[in-house]
Amino acid sequence: xxxxxxxxxxxxxxxxxxxxxxxxxxxxxxxxxxxxxxxxxxxxxxxxxxxxxxxxxxxxxxxxxxxxxxxxxxxxxxxxxxxxxxxxxxxxxxxxxxxxxxxxxxxxxxxxxxxxxxxxxxxxxxxxxxxxxxxxxxxxxxxxxxxxxxxxxxxxxxxxxxxxxxxxxxxxxxxxxxxxxxxxxxxxxxxxxxxxxxxxxxxxxxxxxxxxxxxxxxxxxxxxxxxxxxxxxxxxxxxxxxxxxxxxxxxxxxxxxxxxxxxxxxxxxxxxxxxxxxxxxxxxxxxxxxxxxxxxxxxxxxxxxxxxxxxxxxxxxxxxxxxxxxxxxxxxxxxxxxxxxxxxxxxxxxxxxxxxxxxxxxxxxxxxxxxxxxxxxxxxxxxxxxxxxxxxxxxxxxxxxxxxxxxxxxxxxxxxxxxxxxxxxxxxxxxx
Numbered sequence: 001x002x003x004x005x006x007x008x009x010x011x012x013x014x015x016x017x018x019x020x021x022x023x024x025x026x027x028x029x030x031x032x033x034x035x036x037x038x039x040x041x042x043x044x045x046x047x048x049x050x051x052x053x054x055x056x057x058x059x060x061x062x063x064x065x066x067x068x069x070x071x072x073x074x075x076x077x078x079x080x081x082x083x084x085x086x087x088x089x090x091x092x093x094x095x096x097x098x099x100x101x102x103x104x105x106x107x108x109x110x111x112x113x114x115x116x117x118x119x120x121x122x123x124x125x126x127x128x129x130x131x132x133x134x135x136x137x138x139x140x141x142x143x144x145x146x147x148x149x150x151x152x153x154x155x156x157x158x159x160x161x162x163x164x165x166x167x168x169x170x171x172x173x174x175x176x177x178x179x180x181x182x183x184x185x186x187x188x189x190x191x192x193x194x195x196x197x198x199x200x201x202x203x204x205x206x207x208x209x210x211x212x213x214x215x216x217x218x219x220x221x222x223x224x225x226x227x228x229x230x231x232x233x234x235x236x237x238x239x240x241x242x243x244x245x246x247x248x249x250x251x252x253x254x255x256x257x258x259x260x261x262x263x264x265x266x267x268x269x270x271x272x273x274x275x276x277x278x279x280x281x282x283x284x285x286x287x288x289x290x291x292x293x294x295x296x297x298x299x300x301x302x303x304x305x306x307x308x309x310x311x312x313x314x315x316x317x318x319x320x321x322x323x324x325x326x327x328x329x330x331x332x333x334x335x336x337x338x339x340x341x342x343x344x345x346x347x348x349x350x351x352x353x354x355x356x357x358x359x360x361x362x363x364x365x366x367x368x369x370x371x372x373x374x375x376x377x378x379x380x381x382x383x384x385x386x387x388x389x390x391x392x393x394x395x396x397x398x399x400x401x402x403x404x405x406x407x408x409x410x411x412x413x414x415x416x417x418x419x420x421x422x423x424x425x426x427x428x429x430x431x432x
């Protein structure tokens with residue numbers, strides 16, 4: 001660490017306060033409220049606080065949320081999750097914060113930059129200091145005495161700013177990609193619904209329209225202008241009805257304890273429901289790459305968890321091993337944008353089926369895939385729509401893969417930057 005770095009106790013730089021503990025009936029209306037989850041899940045306090053609570057002027061003054069404030073989770077089921085931090089990058093009018101968190105407010109004259117502090121407190125170095133309190137055996141609780149033992153190392157203000165800007169720039173790009181991915185997904189679902197649920201282009205042609213918004217004229221000219229009866233009601237003439245399990249293959253994962261990872265070989269992360277929801281982490285299990293190739297998952301594969309938390313998404317976390325309770329969905333007949341949209345269309349109904357089961361882990365059965373019907377357009381129609389849908393899905397997948405790469409760069413640079421091992425200028429070169 002360079003000579004210009006300083007070290008100080010957190011309590012030398014911050015004043016500690018506790019938040020509000022309010023009854024359940026006070027929530028849902030009132031003023032903005034920083035929740036436990038807001039702190040736990042975010043390096044920085046979210047730009048908008050979506051939770052509301054009834055709070056008095058006195059409570060708002062005592063438990064305010066201002067730029068530079070540090071919030072630490074006070075309680076946790078495990079020591080690894082104790083003291084998760086979030087730093088406010090702006091002041092929030094009339095806001096208060098949760099009583100299960102501690103607020104550290106910068107003392108007057110302090111020179112710590114909030115962006116730098118945010119990353120420092122989430123760094124491996126600081127987390128290891130937090131774990132030194134792991135002598136407790138019951139529900140972990142962070143008190144003022146424990147906070148008083150924590151230290152922070154920091155350079156001059158200009159270097160703090162550069163470190164914060166470097167890491168925040170990566171996170172801002174990740175967030176931009178996340179928003180772009182959601183936008184692309186919403187666009188894809190809107191196009192799919194217009195064509196295959198509401199049949200808007202065909203209805204327009206049947207009503208005498210000679211063109212339709214956004215559809216090239218040759219494609220519109222090829223559409224039928226007639227409807228026919230089916231078990232789903234009126235559908236465009238020449239379009240088929242097929243069960244979900246007939247337009248795609250649903251490969252169930254395997255019990256991966258049969259393929260344990262070996263210390264002498266590379267291994268694959270085990271993809272379970274948790275990984276499908278949150279991505280691969282250090283907590284993910286590992287499996288031997290020698291398992292049958294059909295159970296190996298790659299970027300762009302479409303996965304569907306059929307038990308527990310029913311989820312469906314294109315996988316973008318790199319090569320992995322498909323665990324049981326997840327389907328890898330493929331099709332030799334239809335494009336995957338089409339198959340994936342039909343799975344998404346029926347997902348809410350599948351979730352309701354799973355939730356209705358009086359078991360610890362609700363699920364659907366293969367018969368539910370057969371009962372879920374789809375409307376299938378002729379090949380030439382699908383080929384034409386693919387010119388719109390395929391780029392949307394491809395851009396969405398590419399955006400999420402890029403975010404994975406950016407996260408790896410950020411996580412690699414973070415401990416080096418906040419320890420002084422690497423300078424911000426060198427970090428930019430290393431991250432390229």
